[in-house]
Amino acid sequence: xxxxxxxxxxxxxxxxxxxxxxxxxxxxxxxxxxxxxxxxxxxxxxxxxxxxxxxxxxxxxxxxxxxxxxxxxxxxxxxxxxxxxxxxxxxxxxxxxxxxxxxxxxxxxxxxxxxxxxxxxxxxxxxxxxxxxxxxxxxxxxxxxxxxxxxxxx
Amino acid sequence: xxxxxxxxxxxxxxxxxxxxxxxxxxxxxxxxxxxxxxxxxxxxxxxxxxxxxxxxxxxxxxxxxxxxxxxxxxxxxxxxxxxxxxxxxxxxxxxxxxxxxxxxxxxxxxxxxxxxxxxxxxxxxxxxxxxxxxxxxxxxxxxxxxxxxxxxxx
DNA sequence: GATCAACGGTTTAAAAGTCAACTACATTCC
DNA sequence: GGAATGTAGTTGACTTTTAAACCGTTGATC
Numbered sequence: 001x002x003x004x005x006x007x008x009x010x011x012x013x014x015x016x017x018x019x020x021x022x023x024x025x026x027x028x029x030x031x032x033x034x035x036x037x038x039x040x041x042x043x044x045x046x047x048x049x050x051x052x053x054x055x056x057x058x059x060x061x062x063x064x065x066x067x068x069x070x071x072x073x074x075x076x077x078x079x080x081x082x083x084x085x086x087x088x089x090x091x092x093x094x095x096x097x098x099x100x101x102x103x104x105x106x107x108x109x110x111x112x113x114x115x116x117x118x119x120x121x122x123x124x125x126x127x128x129x130x131x132x133x134x135x136x137x138x139x140x141x142x143x144x145x146x147x148x149x150x151x152x153x154x
Numbered sequence: 155x156x157x158x159x160x161x162x163x164x165x166x167x168x169x170x171x172x173x174x175x176x177x178x179x180x181x182x183x184x185x186x187x188x189x190x191x192x193x194x195x196x197x198x199x200x201x202x203x204x205x206x207x208x209x210x211x212x213x214x215x216x217x218x219x220x221x222x223x224x225x226x227x228x229x230x231x232x233x234x235x236x237x238x239x240x241x242x243x244x245x246x247x248x249x250x251x252x253x254x255x256x257x258x259x260x261x262x263x264x265x266x267x268x269x270x271x272x273x274x275x276x277x278x279x280x281x282x283x284x285x286x287x288x289x290x291x292x293x294x295x296x297x298x299x300x301x302x303x304x305x306x307x308x
Numbered sequence: 309g310a311t312c313a314a315c316g317g318t319t320t321a322a323a324a325g326t327c328a329a330c331t332a333c334a335t336t337c338c
Numbered sequence: 339g340g341a342a343t344g345t346a347g348t349t350g351a352c353t354t355t356t357a358a359a360c361c362g363t364t365g366a367t368c
Binding site for chain 2: 347
């Protein structure tokens with residue numbers, strides 16, 4: 001008897017599905033990024049702008065925003081710095097917690113989002129949503145919801 | 155009558171599923187990357203080693219490898235350079251096509267893969283495959299297969 | 309109300325990725 | 339066989355991301 005447990009390798013179908021997911025995701029993200037580039041932003045920037053636009057007063061605390069996108073705070077600091085330089089976002093120090101910083105969407109940031117959103121959504125449809133049956137796409141939602149849930153914040 | 159077509163926004167469920175996918179993927183990749191780090195590589199390196207290990211003579215042409223992973227050739231050149239410095243991969247110039255270069259797995263590269271694979275597969279199971287019903291996971295495969303297919307090489 | 313761990317965010321430097329230009333070889337076509 | 343065009347891969351400059359150290363503030367504990 002050994003203490004090591006036999007590795008449960010993926011079976012053929014699982015293997016194929018896993019690789020389809022890896023390759024499909026790589027292609028999809030590259031494509032979405034590409035199409036957003038003509039608005040001068042990438043998908044990461046886009047998602048930041050969206051989160052801000054939906055929030056009360058169009059602003060969020062840095063840590064909160066970082067968590068929602070599962071990014072390191074350091075990365076977000078850099079990205080917000082660039083978006084601030086592009087005048088799409090502005091920083092405001094938080095009065096109630098002196099450590100805190102709000103990232104707030106500017107008018108220009110909001111306008112850019114309004115301009116880019118239709119193209120982006122079309123692209124998400126064309127390259128993902130409309131390619132799947134509603135049931136299959138719902139399954140994708142369930143699976144990655146479970147993934148998020150399982151992995152948690154850290 | 156206008157020339158612009160009304161944007162077909164995502165409905166509530168689609169929106170939720172799309173965001174679950176984005177967040178879940180971010181968390182999953184970070185997690186897998188993390189767990190591979192103790193073997194000194196990231197998931198990107200890992201996938202390269204796997205592709206090579208499965209190929210005849212454990213080697214692939216640069217462009218071929220880049221296509222399979224949907225990476226730019228430039229990026230692959232840099233990555234292979236690092237893997238070569240780590241002695242996990244070696245370059246061999248291709249005799250039949252003098253422009254060509256083979257990336258070939260070294261013995262050390264193969265050994266590292268053998269060592270890392272069980273942990274990695276466990277992690278893929280624990281954080282993805284085993285969280286989904288077989289049907290749901292199969293749906294993920296179908297969807298991203300369609301995505302890959304639709305977007306194609308470029 | 310002083311101490312000390314934890315939190316929120318930034319900084320810095322190094323690592324990795326992108327982009328455009330470039331070299332060398334192959335292929336096509338006249 | 340020679341010009342033009344395309345393919346394979348690399349290079350170098352630049353941008354983005356990562357990792358670790360850091361500073362000021364907060365909150366719990368004594």
